[in-house]
Amino acid sequence: MPGQSYAHNDGMNSIEHLRRQLGWEPVEPPGHPVLFINPRSGGGKSTEVSLPERAAELGIEPILLEPEHDLAELVAGAVGGGADLLGMAGGDGSLAVVAAAACAHDLPFVCVPAGTRNHFALDVGVLRHDLLGALAAFTHGLERRIDVAEVNDRVFLNNVSLGIYADAVRRPDYRGAKLLTLLETAREVLGPEASAPGVEVTDDKGHDHRDPAVVLVSNNPYALDRPLARGTRPRLDGGQLGIVVLERPGSRRVRPDRAWAAASLDVVAAATVDAARDGEAIRLAPPLRFAIRPRALRVRISSDHPGVSPSGLLSARGRPSRDAEPS
Numbered sequence: 119m120p121g122q123s124y125a126h127n128d129g130m131n132s133i134e135h136l137r138r139q140l141g142w143e144p145v146e147p148p149g150h151p152v153l154f155i156n157p158r159s160g161g162g163k164s165t166e167v168s169l170p171e172r173a174a175e176l177g178i179e180p181i182l183l184e185p186e187h188d189l190a191e192l193v194a195g196a197v198g199g200g201a202d203l204l205g206m207a208g209g210d211g212s213l214a215v216v217a218a219a220a221c222a223h224d225l226p227f228v229c230v231p232a233g234t235r236n237h238f239a240l241d242v243g244v245l246r247h248d249l250l251g252a253l254a255a256f257t258h259g260l261e262r263r264i265d266v267a268e269v270n271d272r273v274f275l276n277n278v279s280l281g282i283y284a285d286a287v288r289r290p291d292y293r294g295a296k297l298l299t300l301l302e303t304a305r306e307v308l309g310p311e312a313s314a315p316g317v318e319v320t321d322d323k324g325h326d327h328r329d330p331a332v333v334l335v336s337n338n339p340y341a342l343d344r345p346l347a348r349g350t351r352p353r354l355d356g357g358q359l360g361i362v363v364l365e366r367p368g369s370r371r372v373r374p375d376r377a378w379a380a381a382s383l384d385v386v387a388a389a390t391v392d393a394a395r396d397g398e399a400i401r402l403a404p405p406l407r408f409a410i411r412p413r414a415l416r417v418r419i420s421s422d423h424p425g426v427s428p429s430g431l432l433s434a435r436g437r438p439s440r441d442a443e444p445s
Contacts, residue, residue: 136426136434140355142260145226145418148203151256152179152196153230154189154216156208164207164232167249178256183208193219201225203256203418207249209233210276211398217415218273221266226416228255235397238275241351242417243425254420262425263413264354267337270402272395277336278408279394280317280385281364316388319363322378327363335408336360339379341429350429357412359383383408 153173157165164170170180179201181192193204193216205228206216213229220227230253231239231246239246242264269278319327327333338351339360351360358379365375385391387404394400419425426434 132434133424133426136424136430137260139434140353140425140430141262142419142425143262144421145259145261147257147259148226150179150200151177151203151205151228152181152201153205153207153228153253153256154181154183154192154196154212155230156183156212156232159208159212160233160236163249164230169207169230169232169249169253172250173253173256176253176257178205178253183212189215190219197223197225203228205230205256207232209398210235210238210396213238214273214275214396214398217266217275220416221273221411221414224416226261226418228252228259228418237349238396241276241354241427242419243423243427243430244419245423248420248423251422252420254422255418258421259418260421260425261416261418262355264415264417265337265357266411266414267335267359267408268411269335269393269395269406269408272400273411274395275337276396277334277360278396279332279334280391280406281330281332317391318386319361319383321361321363321376322380323376325376327365327376329366330363331366332362332364333385334360334362335383336362337410339377341432342377350427352427352429352433355413357381357410359408359410381410 155164155170170182173180181196183189183192189212196204197219203226204216204220206213207230210233217227219225229239229242229244231244231249236246244252266273266275268274317329317333319330319333321327336351336359338354338356338358341350341352342362358381360377360379361383362377363375385406385408387406389404391402391404391406392399393402
């Protein structure tokens, strides 16, 4: 059965216990669910498994995105037409657009892991290999509330990055790179001039970081200190941004790299800043104002999926787990 690789004996009991702790609850199926599908995302995953057809069989209205479509406009039209659950099968950037509308109208949101990396799916506890199984969120799902973050009123589910990663997003081969690998290796590969020019951040110790190599602001902190689950977030309802600042190597003004959590963050910039929001390239006008929106999103998953991230399992058990999907 899809999604059952983690659910054996004590493993199933452990997952159910964690679900209760996190607040997952069974819910009634919606009356008019809509699923937006990017058929090109993830190398065409949704087309390979006939996702639109399967969704329609389950009573879910599939809306396929074409290059000329404006996703935000399509979502607004669906909400105006009476949609009472919004889902997205695509990359993390597209998920953020649909989730923003779900927040605005207090509608439940479903993530179907049809993207390339599916970082949000991993952290919310959706099995990334179980594309069709994720549709069960529409029919016999579990629901809880999680945080979202925003920068200059733009919602994001994962993170916003300034600096080397924002530059990397614009390169044709960036999707093959791992975000946390970039963070780990930045100090080795960056020259003194590689930075987020004109950007200044004040950390929780009151230290100013000018023109750092990387500024990463995430919706809840990443587990940066856990090698077996690095790159995932233990929770999505902590009411805090995760903030990581990496300095340029060789800078005479260099301060220690810093990671901390806060409910908000202001970033000073001399001009418009190139950024990556949930893996998509954007431009942000200064000042950059980040904030967390606690429990703003109603998210649903399949009852056959774990509902907890790998680092969340490690936090709960205090040891590595066979139940966690590899990242």
